[in-house]
Amino acid sequence: MGTAYTPGLKVSPRTIVQKTRRLPLKGQVVVAVGDKVDPDTVVARTEIPGIMQTIRASEILGLEPHELMPALKVSIGDKVERNQVIAETKSFFGLFKTDVRTPVAGVVELISEHSGHIGVRQVSAPIEVSAYIHGKVSEVLPDEGVVVEATAALIQGIFGVGGERNGKIKVLVSSPDEPLTDAMITSEHAGYIIVGGSNVSGAALTKAAEIGCTGVVVGAIIDRDLIDFLGYDIGVAITGQEDINTTLVTTEGFGSIRMADRTFKLLKSLEGKQASINGATQIRAGVIRPEVIVTSDNIGEIAAPEDLGQILDIGSHIRIIREPYFGILGNVTKLPPEPVLIPSGATVRVLNAKLADGREVTVPRANVEIIEE
Amino acid sequence: MANEIRTILATDCGSTTTKAILIQKQDGEYRLAVRGEAPTTVEAPFDDVTVGVVNAVREIEDLSGRKILDENGLIMRPMLDDKTGVDLYLSTSSAGGGLQMTVAGVVKAMSAESAERAALGAGAIIIDIIAVDDGRKDYEKVKRIRELRPDMILTSGGTDGGTVKHLVELAEMLLAADPKPRLGIGLKLPVIFAGNKSAREAVKETLQDKVDLKIVDNLRPSLETENLGPAREAIHELFLQHVMQQAPGYGKLSSWTDSGIMSTPNAVGKIIQTIAEQMGINVLAVDIGGATTDVFSVFGGTYNRTVSANLGMSYSICNVLTEAGITNIQRWVPFDVDEADLRNRLRNKMIRPTTIPQTLEDLRIEQSVSREALRLAFDHHKSLARTLTGVQQIRSVGDIMDQQATGQTLVKMMDLDMIVGSGGVLSHAPRAAETAYMMIDAYQPEGITMLAKDSIFMMPQLGVLSTVHPEAAAQVFDSDCLIKFGHVIAPTGTGKPGSVACTVTIDGHDKDYILGSMEVIPLGLGETKEVTIKPGKGLDMGAGRGKSITATVEGGTVGLIIDARGRPLALPTDKKQRINKLQEWHAALGLQASEE
Numbered sequence: 001m002g003t004a005y006t007p008g009l010k011v012s013p014r015t016i017v018q019k020t021r022r023l024p025l026k027g028q029v030v031v032a033v034g035d036k037v038d039p040d041t042v043v044a045r046t047e048i049p050g051i052m053q054t055i056r057a058s059e060i061l062g063l064e065p066h067e068l069m070p071a072l073k074v075s076i077g078d079k080v081e082r083n084q085v086i087a088e089t090k091s092f093f094g095l096f097k098t099d100v101r102t103p104v105a106g107v108v109e110l111i112s113e114h115s116g117h118i119g120v121r122q123v124s125a126p127i128e129v130s131a132y133i134h135g136k137v138s139e140v141l142p143d144e145g146v147v148v149e150a151t152a153a154l155i156q157g158i159f160g161v162g163g164e165r166n167g168k169i170k171v172l173v174s175s176p177d178e179p180l181t182d183a184m185i186t187s188e189h190a191g192y193i194i195v196g197g198s199n200v201s202g203a204a205l206t207k208a209a210e211i212g213c214t215g216v217v218v219g220a221i222i223d224r225d226l227i228d229f230l231g232y233d234i235g236v237a238i239t240g241q242e243d244i245n246t247t248l249v250t251t252e253g254f255g256s257i258r259m260a261d262r263t264f265k266l267l268k269s270l271e272g273k274q275a276s277i278n279g280a281t282q283i284r285a286g287v288i289r290p291e292v293i294v295t296s297d298n299i300g301e302i303a304a305p306e307d308l309g310q311i312l313d314i315g316s317h318i319r320i321i322r323e324p325y326f327g328i329l330g331n332v333t334k335l336p337p338e339p340v341l342i343p344s345g346a347t348v349r350v351l352n353a354k355l356a357d358g359r360e361v362t363v364p365r366a367n368v369e370i371i372e373e
Numbered sequence: 374m375a376n377e378i379r380t381i382l383a384t385d386c387g388s389t390t391t392k393a394i395l396i397q398k399q400d401g402e403y404r405l406a407v408r409g410e411a412p413t414t415v416e417a418p419f420d421d422v423t424v425g426v427v428n429a430v431r432e433i434e435d436l437s438g439r440k441i442l443d444e445n446g447l448i449m450r451p452m453l454d455d456k457t458g459v460d461l462y463l464s465t466s467s468a469g470g471g472l473q474m475t476v477a478g479v480v481k482a483m484s485a486e487s488a489e490r491a492a493l494g495a496g497a498i499i500i501d502i503i504a505v506d507d508g509r510k511d512y513e514k515v516k517r518i519r520e521l522r523p524d525m526i527l528t529s530g531g532t533d534g535g536t537v538k539h540l541v542e543l544a545e546m547l548l549a550a551d552p553k554p555r556l557g558i559g560l561k562l563p564v565i566f567a568g569n570k571s572a573r574e575a576v577k578e579t580l581q582d583k584v585d586l587k588i589v590d591n592l593r594p595s596l597e598t599e600n601l602g603p604a605r606e607a608i609h610e611l612f613l614q615h616v617m618q619q620a621p622g623y624g625k626l627s628s629w630t631d632s633g634i635m636s637t638p639n640a641v642g643k644i645i646q647t648i649a650e651q652m653g654i655n656v657l658a659v660d661i662g663g664a665t666t667d668v669f670s671v672f673g674g675t676y677n678r679t680v681s682a683n684l685g686m687s688y689s690i691c692n693v694l695t696e697a698g699i700t701n702i703q704r705w706v707p708f709d710v711d712e713a714d715l716r717n718r719l720r721n722k723m724i725r726p727t728t729i730p731q732t733l734e735d736l737r738i739e740q741s742v743s744r745e746a747l748r749l750a751f752d753h754h755k756s757l758a759r760t761l762t763g764v765q766q767i768r769s770v771g772d773i774m775d776q777q778a779t780g781q782t783l784v785k786m787m788d789l790d791m792i793v794g795s796g797g798v799l800s801h802a803p804r805a806a807e808t809a810y811m812m813i814d815a816y817q818p819e820g821i822t823m824l825a826k827d828s829i830f831m832m833p834q835l836g837v838l839s840t841v842h843p844e845a846a847a848q849v850f851d852s853d854c855l856i857k858f859g860h861v862i863a864p865t866g867t868g869k870p871g872s873v874a875c876t877v878t879i880d881g882h883d884k885d886y887i888l889g890s891m892e893v894i895p896l897g898l899g900e901t902k903e904v905t906i907k908p909g910k911g912l913d914m915g916a917g918r919g920k921s922i923t924a925t926v927e928g929g930t931v932g933l934i935i936d937a938r939g940r941p942l943a944l945p946t947d948k949k950q951r952i953n954k955l956q957e958w959h960a961a962l963g964l965q966a967s968e969e
Contacts, residue, residue, distance in 0.1 A: 026559045051515055052549035054542075065538070110548060114575040115541040119549060144558055159724045223716045235692030236664075236683050237723050254720035283688055283724060287416075322728040323718065323735050343968055344736040345803030348729065367728045 009156040009289055011263050017152040017293055018138065021129045022145035024048070029140050037131035037148055039166050039276055044129045044145045050122030052109055057087045057100045058116025065116030074118070078108045086118055132164050133276045134295040151296035153270055155251070155263055157217070160279030160290025161230065161239045162247030167214035167277070169270050169294070171195040176264035179256065180218055182207040189213050193277050193292065195267045199256040200248070205229045209246040215277035217267065217292060219252040219259035226254075240280025240288075247279040249290040257327050260319075270294050312370060318353060322367040330355040378842060380452045382433070382441060382459040383834035384426050385637055386413055386466040386626075388664075391422075393429035394834050395437055395459070396849055403845040405853035408829060409433040414622075415468045421622035422468060423629070448629055463841065464630050465833040467637035468620070472496055472612050473555060475523040477503040477547075479530030479539045482780070483761075484568065487593045488529040490757060491567070491601040493678045495608035496639030498665070503546070505530075505539050511546065518550035524616045526552070526562065526584075527604060528576075531569030533594045540572040544579040551583060556619035561585040563611045567592040567604040587611065599761055612636055632841050638667050638678060640836030644846060645669045645793075646676050647839040651847055654790035657816065658832075659747060661796035663687035663726055666750035670758055672783045677758035681750040686743060686798050687726030690719050697745035704944055705741035705814065707955035707966035708734065733968045736803070740811055743798040747815035755782045786819040787865065787915045793855065795827035805930040806893070806962040809858040813934070817942050819865045820915040821924055824858040824931070859896060859929035862904070865940035866912040874912055874937035878905040886937035889954070891961040894935065896928025904933075912939065934962070
């Protein structure tokens, strides 16, 4: 039996992985080219300026905005403590005072005669970017971040949810067409990236999250189960920011689809290894696919073939990825060069294939994935 | 200069494909000569848009036999001889996520809405609309402005001489958020101020060092007037100076072109406006893509554009499902389809966007989704393309019976002359009648309306061309861009089942059309007929209920379409009856509903 994956998705036992780790704002890079890093190593940090709190000073004091200046107790650039008086008026021979206090500590950045407001910028909040994978810093992007490089096993999925996490791989099924059920998951799997076959049930996914599995890797998920797990529907294919504690990576799609053998075998061979997982997916220009990465320090010796080409040829193993043969495997028997009229009425380039169940079919070339031995 | 131009090269750099067209003057008329395309190369490993442009131009060279690129891969200008160089090179772009903007105004339904119209008209995708009265707390707005990281912000508000305080507060909100641009780490965010001119100094004082501030004329100088031009020009200028300069390879591409790079939707808007003006018609145009749907309209000379950023046929297809609901999609499917199956199909289309329908059933499902995507995007468009709100109306006693609220939509279907469709699901439908049928169901045209499609999606290139050579743009649009399907005749209103919706007289022969029916009368491209249409009782063709009209209609690749289903279009609620009706309408248009 071969293995299948969509052209463009990488499932490789040994490849060079490069991860750009970039700050959202300019800051300081704290590692150098050649440095060895772990997933948790901080590679760059910066401070995000605090939000400016606007205080409606003239309103509080019952003044017109342009009358604010004489009441001020601070100037632009002054450091202030929380609750410090920043403006004040006195009336009735100084007996009655009305004051304005800052609700936050920070620096006075704005005093406006137009609005009568005083703005206090809160202290900056530090943010850090970690390396995410084991590897070496191959490039420093001055003031912005680094590129971390490693030799690694890489499995790109087709769709995922949840952000970057780490954990050891544990395969819980015996074959790539066995669904992952809640009964298979126990408290021992906390902190692990667990692997199933064709599908993960809604109950299993919920249990994985409750127990604290860092990731779940399966062939597919039923649309409704994903909605129930997230608590909402994903309309647009941009993911990775979900507020969930278990990252999900599907390798084949939606429904119940046998995981590609190549993917399953590779995951099986990596069992017990420390891996980085990210569910972030973006399907359009600048495609981002979810991934599982096991770097060379963790791979050990794997006698696996390098990537094979993805050239469609007579005899190529394929899987059909659209109705009416969705998910079925077969072999290419013919590659007619001329476009052919298909039942929808379109004239497109097709291939002929013999399916695993013996049928001979014609399908658009756009609707198949190449399967590699 | 225009007279000397014989050969024009234009490219459109889309998110996935870069399309090039070569236009040549032949026998005194500008015509499309050849087109070429290549994958867009904004992303790694190329990180340079010009690689894709050069590849697309190489295809043009192969197909036309003309040498356009010199030994350094640069476009040779002007044309040296019949086989070498071009006279003009232009380009548009929507790659890299397009132009993403946040707009702000004082009153949501007034200045903020005018700002929204200005930004959309300039080709932007609006990622948030901030207004003093938008119902959110100040800190929530500040947080949102900070998180979004737009390419630029347009802020407006106050009529000239009016409020200053609110505008300063908006500026303070920007200052508080300290927003950063999406591209170009470490650069200042471009902010356009197009509000009350009396507030300029105060806003400048507030924002001076924090952002890259540009001040233009107020886009709402009085309640009764909207002046979007200066703000739109400023957006276009900043788009070229800031956003495009940060995108990979655009600095180089920009130096190649003869008139800067225009954002794709901005260019489409230009050609639609040019055509509406030159032909003196009201036009509606749509571009439905994988991620977004753009709608453009010109009614009575007023141009509007909207973009529904999350309504599309692949990347955003599941959002169509979420927004429309499964029942609304199912209602267009001319056979029974299981809900769970439909949902998983759409999800798999989302993650494998390049697959195509193989079966007729699968195609019908995709076309059902498209009707809803088109409808939702059009609803959005109608809500924004409207008259100004907040305008005080002076009425005499006689006017009271004819009162119209402010903020009425400008989109009047009975006044619409032409609908132009483009984008994969409309352009690549295997049969012309399918495209026409999708547009009729989604837009429900009224009266007499021409249906057409953009043959190879060259409206962007023609749009940018229309700014430097309107004559060439109009000639190519008319001869090579537009494919007419034919006029559709559709009386509005409803009546009793079985009653006559309209009687159509052609060549002296009368024919009654029963309410709820459709028919196609053969009438080819360029062929015209004079017709008299008498609407049935309670129905209207634009002259009033039951009143006849006479007009000259034109055919096309589909023919003259009679849509006697009434307006608003009502589908039977009973599933079996609905499916029967859908199958009947498919048959009327010469289409099979399914393979069985």
